[in-house]
Amino acid sequence: MKLFANLIRILDSTNKTNLKVEALTDYFRQALPNDKVWTIALLSHRRPPRPVNTTLLRLWANELANIPMWLFEESYHIVGDLAETIGLIIPTTENHSDKSLTTFLEEIIALKTKSEADKKAYLHENWLALNYYERFVFTKLITGSFRIGVSQKLMTRALAKAENLDEDVLAYKLMGNWDPNRVSFQELILDEKSSDFISKPYPFYLAYPLEMEIEALGNPADWSAEHKWDGIRSQTIIRDGQIFVWSRGEELVTDKYPEFQAFAKVIPNGTVLDAEILPFPNNEIGTFNDLQTRIGRKTVSAALLKTTPVILKVYDILEWKNEDIRTKPYQERRQILEELFAEIKSPGLPIRLSERVQFSTWDELIEERTRSREMRSEGLMLKKNDSPYLVGRKKGDWWKWKIAPLTIDAVLTYAMRGHGRRSNLFTDYTFALWQNQEDGTRELVTFAKAYSGLTDAEFRQVDDFIKKNTLERFGPVRSVTPQLVFEIGFEGIALSKRHKSGIATRFPRILRWRHDKKIEDANSVEDLKCMIIGNDEIEE
Incomplete structure (x- = not known):
């Protein structure tokens, strides 16, 4: 586990492809065979099911840290990542653990059927036996949302280099429906089995x-x-x-x-x-x-x-x-x-x-x-x-x-904090369009969420506006005085009963901040529906 946590620390600290490949190659040359299998699985989105829900994780971590719950929640909203927050607030002790990555994952899988008391005891014991980065990685494994900035292609390149294998052949071996809890490194990577061929696809x-x-x-x-x-x-x-x-x-x-x-x-x-x-x-x-x-x-x-x-x-x-x-x-x-x-x-x-x-x-x-x-x-x-x-x-x-995206001008109405380097800024936005009411008035109705498309400087400006113009708070979400207009682009559009506006957009993102427009100039839900009519997608 120490070796794997150190790998994640290195991968998380650089954007340089060559450094990531080098770190992965060194890891695969040193790791235990079973740990290699689980690492391949984790980096190719094969994760064990989550054994503990996030509500309990927050409660039990807060108890161990012995701080007020409001302080934990505020820290979580600032940090933007639950595992990182837990890793930071729980005090590091002189205890340590020499368990392998495989052992931890086998325990996590078995944890799912345990009682809440057993789950709490297991988490407290291991949180206190790990240093900050090991605790962060351990909690990521518990949440089942293990994400790191490495593509499967990079991981495959490093593994091929470490094992002296053809990269394309290795990519083919890693395709398919294999279970890291049941297959050995020898079977998965080194052996050639004709019986595996029947269902295997090719890399895309x-x-x-x-x-x-x-x-x-x-x-x-x-x-x-x-x-x-x-x-x-x-x-x-x-x-x-x-x-x-x-x-x-x-x-x-x-x-x-x-x-x-x-x-x-x-x-x-x-x-x-x-x-x-x-x-x-x-x-x-x-x-x-x-x-x-x-x-x-x-x-x-x-x-x-x-x-x-x-x-x-x-x-x-x-x-x-x-x-x-x-x-x-x-x-x-x-x-x-x-x-x-x-x-x-x-x-x-x-x-x-x-x-x-x-x-x-x-x-x-x-x-x-x-x-x-x-x-x-x-x-x-x-x-x-x-x-x-x-x-x-x-x-x-x-x-x-x-083709160029469909576009519409919409009003910012809600915001949440971002993640990663933007965790201290409000960068996840909800947008609304005008809708005519029976009494002749107009109401802003939400229709899409977007969190990309602005420069860092623009995100900071919008964040400053949100903090000064918050109307209400709903946990991590803030409602905002409707004042800012943005041009939103999207790939597709269709009717939907699941959305308040009655319309679903595909891949919405911010194209630009419309400083030249007031909210009265923003588009309406009817304008959006006209786009559907233009595509012959409305059915009575």
Whole structure:
């Protein structure tokens, strides 16, 4: 545990990629095999379930620190992170613990079924046996919200370096549904097992945003384009007569989409498709808001299958006839994919080919991009014809060229403190639009939250305004005198019964502070609904 806590301390103290890779490499060369497995799991978002809720954590930590609860809460709001607050307020003793990371995690997993008295005693004992940073990491593990500034790609690079393995092969090994509590380091990383192959997906290839002028890409004849669909990126695998569906988050979601089982009867074994899962109500592409009714459901009812059907929109093929074809040029993979779809003789299947955009000049592609919202897409994907299917995010061969966001002017009405380096500032904002009332008056109605888009100097100015213009406090939330107007951008919009405004926005963020506008000039909920009408998304 000491070695792991020291690793997290180093990773948390630098933004330099090379230093992070070096620290991870040194750690993997020193750590115990089981601790390596758990570290890989934690850094690839495989965490044990939380055994204690945060209310009890706060209460028990406060008792041990022997300070007034109001002081603990104020400290928490200032620090912005519960584990860090607990690590700071509990006094460090001369006690110490030599338990391994694996031992701690096994105890945390077992803790879930214990009584509250046993949980409290366990936490008090270990909080007092750890130094500040060990206590911070231990509490992070307890909360189940372990996040650190390291991507899985960086972790994979360091592990490959430490174990002298091929990075791409290692990335493939770490894909899939493995359990850190049941697999050894030898089995996970070092052994080769053909039985593991049947359900495993490939690492996803990701595109960079196109921020240059499109003409800078060179000859249009060297490129292919298609629409960028707004759904769930997935890989669908058909091997040995079975089908496996993986999300980009490495979650096996086969049972969430039972309609895809029919693919195994018409698509040959040894096929892996890279595709987007899209909502398809009324035989047309729906909104991401439609798709959310399927996400997170433990069971998919017959009624849900009927009201929110989905399709698989396929744009690449990674394996064909049991052969990994990722090294073949995109143009060649696309030809194989089109031939596969020509052979599928079941028109009722919920599977579609993502059509390529036909263009010979960049101007023609620019014009096609303007049709994106009409097509229910986020913009265009550009892929070089000779590009292989790589691992992770690489610059040069694949670009995503998204359309400009929808925008609206809204009023700041609520604020919360931020996190990390902004934990002492109010930077998480709630915005509202005007709505007409039956008596002829107008009322501000909340519609979106956003916490990015301003400069550090602007955040400090807004924070100063919030502190001087607080109307009410609701725990960490403050209501604010409605006075500041901001331009809010978002990718998509749909009707929603879960929001007070009746509308849900997708990926809202602050575009700019409108110093030139008064709150009377802000937009209304009706203006927002007009955007939906413009996209043909309102249904009576």
